[in-house]
Amino acid sequence: MSNFLENSLQYIKGIGPKRAKLLAEELNILSVKDLIEYFPYKHEDRSTFYKINEIASSQAYIQTKGIITSMHTVGEGRKKRLVAELRDETGSLELVWFKGVSWQQKNLKLNKPYVVYGKPALFGSHYNIAHPEMELLTQTKKKMTGALQAYYNTTEKLKQHYVNSKILSDAIGGILQEHYKEIPETLPTYLLEKYRLMGRQQAIMNIHFPENIKKLNQATYRLKFEELFYIQLGILKDKFEQSQDTIGYPFPKVGNYLNDFYHNHLPFDLTNAQKRVLKEIRKDLGSGRQMNRLLQGDVGSGKTIVALLAMLIAADNGYQSCLMAPTEILATQHYEGLSEYLRETNINVALLTGSTKKKDRKVLHEKLQDGSIHILIGTHALLEDVVQFKNLGFTVIDEQHRFGVAQRSKLWNKNHRAPHVLVMSATPIPRTLAMTVYGDLDVSVIDELPPGRKPIETKHIFDKNRNKLYQFIQKEIEKGRQIYVVYPMIKESEKLDYENLESGFETLSKVFPAPKYQLTMVHGQMKAAEKETAMQEFVSGKSQILVATTVIEVGVNVPNASMMLIESADRFGLSQLHQLRGRVGRGSEQSYCILITSYKLSNDSRTRMETMVQTNDGFEIAEVDMKLRGPGDIHGTQQSGVPFNLKIAHLTKDTAIMQYVREIALKILSKDSELKLPENALIQKQLRLQKLQNVDWSMIS
Numbered sequence: 001m002s003n004f005l006e007n008s009l010q011y012i013k014g015i016g017p018k019r020a021k022l023l024a025e026e027l028n029i030l031s032v033k034d035l036i037e038y039f040p041y042k043h044e045d046r047s048t049f050y051k052i053n054e055i056a057s058s059q060a061y062i063q064t065k066g067i068i069t070s071m072h073t074v075g076e077g078r079k080k081r082l083v084a085e086l087r088d089e090t091g092s093l094e095l096v097w098f099k100g101v102s103w104q105q106k107n108l109k110l111n112k113p114y115v116v117y118g119k120p121a122l123f124g125s126h127y128n129i130a131h132p133e134m135e136l137l138t139q140t141k142k143k144m145t146g147a148l149q150a151y152y153n154t155t156e157k158l159k160q161h162y163v164n165s166k167i168l169s170d171a172i173g174g175i176l177q178e179h180y181k182e183i184p185e186t187l188p189t190y191l192l193e194k195y196r197l198m199g200r201q202q203a204i205m206n207i208h209f210p211e212n213i214k215k216l217n218q219a220t221y222r223l224k225f226e227e228l229f230y231i232q233l234g235i236l237k238d239k240f241e242q243s244q245d246t247i248g249y250p251f252p253k254v255g256n257y258l259n260d261f262y263h264n265h266l267p268f269d270l271t272n273a274q275k276r277v278l279k280e281i282r283k284d285l286g287s288g289r290q291m292n293r294l295l296q297g298d299v300g301s302g303k304t305i306v307a308l309l310a311m312l313i314a315a316d317n318g319y320q321s322c323l324m325a326p327t328e329i330l331a332t333q334h335y336e337g338l339s340e341y342l343r344e345t346n347i348n349v350a351l352l353t354g355s356t357k358k359k360d361r362k363v364l365h366e367k368l369q370d371g372s373i374h375i376l377i378g379t380h381a382l383l384e385d386v387v388q389f390k391n392l393g394f395t396v397i398d399e400q401h402r403f404g405v406a407q408r409s410k411l412w413n414k415n416h417r418a419p420h421v422l423v424m425s426a427t428p429i430p431r432t433l434a435m436t437v438y439g440d441l442d443v444s445v446i447d448e449l450p451p452g453r454k455p456i457e458t459k460h461i462f463d464k465n466r467n468k469l470y471q472f473i474q475k476e477i478e479k480g481r482q483i484y485v486v487y488p489m490i491k492e493s494e495k496l497d498y499e500n501l502e503s504g505f506e507t508l509s510k511v512f513p514a515p516k517y518q519l520t521m522v523h524g525q526m527k528a529a530e531k532e533t534a535m536q537e538f539v540s541g542k543s544q545i546l547v548a549t550t551v552i553e554v555g556v557n558v559p560n561a562s563m564m565l566i567e568s569a570d571r572f573g574l575s576q577l578h579q580l581r582g583r584v585g586r587g588s589e590q591s592y593c594i595l596i597t598s599y600k601l602s603n604d605s606r607t608r609m610e611t612m613v614q615t616n617d618g619f620e621i622a623e624v625d626m627k628l629r630g631p632g633d634i635h636g637t638q639q640s641g642v643p644f645n646l647k648i649a650h651l652t653k654d655t656a657i658m659q660y661v662r663e664i665a666l667k668i669l670s671k672d673s674e675l676k677l678p679e680n681a682l683i684q685k686q687l688r689l690q691k692l693q694n695v696d697w698s699m700i701s
């Protein structure tokens with residue numbers, strides 16, 4: 001790697017120490033290499049020049065050429081502004097600056113030709129452009145850029161220090177002009193030739209300063225290819241090594257436990273999707289290798305029963321199973337649900353949570369060790385060292401993103417061999433993304449809901465229309481149904497959020513007074529036992545309205561609840577809204593989800609509300625969610641569990657390239673799994689570098 005690229009930015013013309021520090025803090029751009037790999041978010045065609053008399057107010061941004069014929073300031077002090085007249089042979093317009101007035105006045109040159117870019121507005125009969133981008137025509141001609149101009153994202157803080165897109169573009173231009181030949185190639189020649197990829201030097205040049213649209217497209221493709229290729233290759237290589245190593249318990253047979261349950265106690269027929277997934281699991285369990293499988297399915301799609309059937313296969317082969325849930329409420333519900341399914345069978349199920357009493361624990365530990373408990377359900381408490389199984393062979397983890405990978409692997413220590421692992425997730429993520437995020441897991445999808453479910457009707461209403469809503473709630477309660485009311489709760493505004501929750505609860509208590517109506521409140525600050533009791537009131541049907549924060553987000557199953565009312569719905573992410581909605585529509589009655597917001601909404605919030613109203617399909621929602629958040633949104637990326645930041649590719653828009661490079665990576669590894677062939681030396685080196693630099697691989701290995 002060339003040394004120059006590793007240099008700090010402070011010596012770069014147009015940057016200097018102060019801006020270099022800011023770029024490091026704000027955008028994590030530290031070196032010259034980081035800067036030239038900071039890719040623009042868009043390009044604008046600057047090949048068209050408007051004549052001044054062609055400007056119309058409907059035009060967004062325009063580019064024109066002209067001569068500044070006069071300049072003067074208007075107003076005083078903070079209201080002072082600079083007005084300049086720009087003329088061409090067809091007419092004139094005004095250019096106006098409210099900020100940096102004296103700087104502009106000093107730098108603008110009268111009677112010289114300028115290229116001007118900005119958004120025209122009509123004042124009276126005359127157009128003006130406020131704060132236009134200006135460049136002397138001679139400068140534009142000298143620059144290496146063609147007609148396509150790159151634009152770079154910056155932050156508010158950077159803008160305050162005048163580090164805008166143009167400053168970045170100029171700095172990058174300066175670097176590339178002198179050092180472009182030092183940019184190293186990162187893909188071997190045979191790949192460049194076979195897949196007709198642009199060389200890296202040319203690609204970097206063209207992404208910042210495209211010669212033309214065709215070259216820009218080739219450059220973009222090449223850089224996305226490279227980025228996704230190395231991600232896929234890294235994941236596949238790890239996975240390949242892992243599957244070679246881990247021998248699993250073989251579960252060759254299907255015996256009485258499964259057959260008896262399947263034929264005599266299963267209260268419904270499995271959907272085709274459930275059958276297909278069960279087959280996939282059975283194949284894994286019989287293979288002799290350890291299973292690591294992600295079971296994805298929308299809320300209420302029937303994942304739990306599939307997990308149960310797999311646990312019965314474990315029992316048929318003489319092994320115990322456990323099911324871990326992220327909260328005590330969920331673990332208890334799973335326990336109750338599974339006990340009910342298994343009521344008339346010889347399978348023993350037990351529950352272990354933080355609240356299990358000491359003396360019960362002792363008995364439970366003994367029964368686990370002598371093998372008389374077949375299935376143990378619980379929370380983190382399962383991971384404690386004192387919990388020892390006779391022979392744990394199968395583990396189900398519900399909602400894995402709440403468990404760290406480290407916790408997952410802690411279960412291994414309970415055995416000589418790693419048990420099979422089935423991770424259940426109701427967060428639908430696009431399949432290609434799942435392949436990337438859960439690189440070490442195979443993916444099964446239940447993409448079909450059990451029959452007879454009525455689609456949930458979703459409505460978005462504004463705050464002021466509450467009264468009508470209350471009448472509707474009353475009717476539902478009269479029909480014997482129950483209602484969830486959910487409030488947002490985040491750390492940053494916790495105090496205010498509690499106040500809202502409590503005042504919402506009070507208002508509802510007045511509208512729906514006792515003793516006719518019973519309301520329950522549940523929130524995160526309550527003790528586990530209090531929460532449990534309160535939830536139980538709702539689960540048992542004693543109370544009709546549950547006012548809660550998102551503690552109820554995952555897994556709670558009350559089939560009689562027919563309405564989910566979400567307050568300040570714009571403050572929730574799409575996936576979270578969908579999860580919440582999934583709490584209703586579990587019975588045979590028509591269910592509703594009501595999203596309440598104030599009148600004023602940002603564009604993103606409006607899209608979220610519209611998406612929820614339009615579709616019930618979790619995968620579709622996940623796609624929109626990813627698109628709204630975008631791969632550049634680091635916070636969003638963390639939320640979705642994606643363990644790396646992408647510089648140019650887009651996780652949902654570039655799925656075709658992702659798939660393509662995955663196949664290429666597979667082909668390479670199947671021929672040369674350790675990347676030892678001389679032709680792959682560069683790939684090997686690059687992969688190692690990338691692992692060190694960008695990616696927190698520990699999250700997925």
Ligand SMILES: Nc1ncnc2c1ncn2[C@@H]1O[C@H](COP(=O)(O)OP(=O)(O)OP(=O)(O)O)[C@@H](O)[C@H]1O
Nearest residue numbers: 268269270271299300301302303304305426450555
């Ligand atoms: N094939 C089926 N036919 C009819 N009902 C089914 C079927 N499979 C599951 N169910 C029922 O559907 C409901 C939801 O199933 P389950 O709780 O397993 O879903 P899930 O995918 O685990 O949901 P969640 O992610 O919301 O917890 C349960 O009441 C279950 O008994």
